[in-house]
Amino acid sequence: MKIIMLGAPGAGKGTQAKKIASKYHIPHISTGDIFRSNIKNGTELGMKAKSFMDAGGLVPDEITIGMLLDRIHEADCANGYVLDGFPRTIPQAQSLTKALEDMGESVDYAVNVDVPDENIISRMSGRRACLACGATYHIVYNAPKKEGVCDVCGQQLVLRDDDKPETVKKRLDVYHEQTQPLIDYYKKAGVLAEVDGTMDMEDVFQAIVKILGA
Numbered sequence: 684m685k686i687i688m689l690g691a692p693g694a695g696k697g698t699q700a701k702k703i704a705s706k707y708h709i710p711h712i713s714t715g716d717i718f719r720s721n722i723k724n725g726t727e728l729g730m731k732a733k734s735f736m737d738a739g740g741l742v743p744d745e746i747t748i749g750m751l752l753d754r755i756h757e758a759d760c761a762n763g764y765v766l767d768g769f770p771r772t773i774p775q776a777q778s779l780t781k782a783l784e785d786m787g788e789s790v791d792y793a794v795n796v797d798v799p800d801e802n803i804i805s806r807m808s809g810r811r812a813c814l815a816c817g818a819t820y821h822i823v824y825n826a827p828k829k830e831g832v833c834d835v836c837g838q839q840l841v842l843r844d845d846d847k848p849e850t851v852k853k854r855l856d857v858y859h860e861q862t863q864p865l866i867d868y869y870k871k872a873g874v875l876a877e878v879d880g881t882m883d884m885e886d887v888f889q890a891i892v893k894i895l896g897a
């Protein structure tokens with residue numbers, strides 16, 4: 684099963700993507716995580732991506748598309764995957780469609796986790812991330828067992844630079860301009876499914892499972 688998660692930054696699509704990956708035994712592929720891990724390891728790709736990410740903009744398509752297409756051709760993707768944070772632009776979506784067509788495949792579901800802008804800013808200021816293992820939390824909706832400490836690996840949690848309020852505002856502008864048109868793109872492709880992302884995390888997940896099937 685090949686699934687794409689759509690939604691504004693902070694809509695909770697990353698959390699849902701991880702839950703989907705675990706229930707359906709498919710890899711969770713987050714382009715944001717891949718970039719962050721490259722930054723942490725000081726790779727050339729990471730150095731190229733960092734300035735765009737810190738400014739709340741998108742990493743250019745010519746860097747992002749190749750990286751993602753390489754990833755979905757790896758062996759663990761044979762039975763599908765859930766993409767979180769890709770595609771974010773129409774050219775990215777077109778490249779994915781084309782690459783899948785070349786393999787005689789297509790996306791099965793594009794799940795749009797819908798949350799109004801008003802909710803996003805307050806949500807994102809409560810997000811905390813573990814830069815060591817990639818786990819994410821929210822101080823109200825998904826708190827770690829011990830404040831400020833990652834449940835998974837015990838490292839310190841931080842407010843990511845790109846979750847700071849001024850960056851969030853910019854990211855929302857970028858989302859509306861470049862990523863929202865993908866909702867229409869996948870609607871036309873006949874694979875769009877919409878869920879109300881303002882519900883409890885577990886209710887959002889149940890709504891998604893209903894769409895994907897048990």
Ligand code: AMP
Pocket residue numbers: 692713714715716718735736737739740741742743747767768769770771772775845854
């Ligand atoms: P995320 O963790 O998905 O919120 O991504 C964090 C940041 O990584 C974004 O704000 C972008 O700067 C960059 N990024 C992640 N995925 C993409 C993508 N598909 N295209 C361009 N930039 C991306």
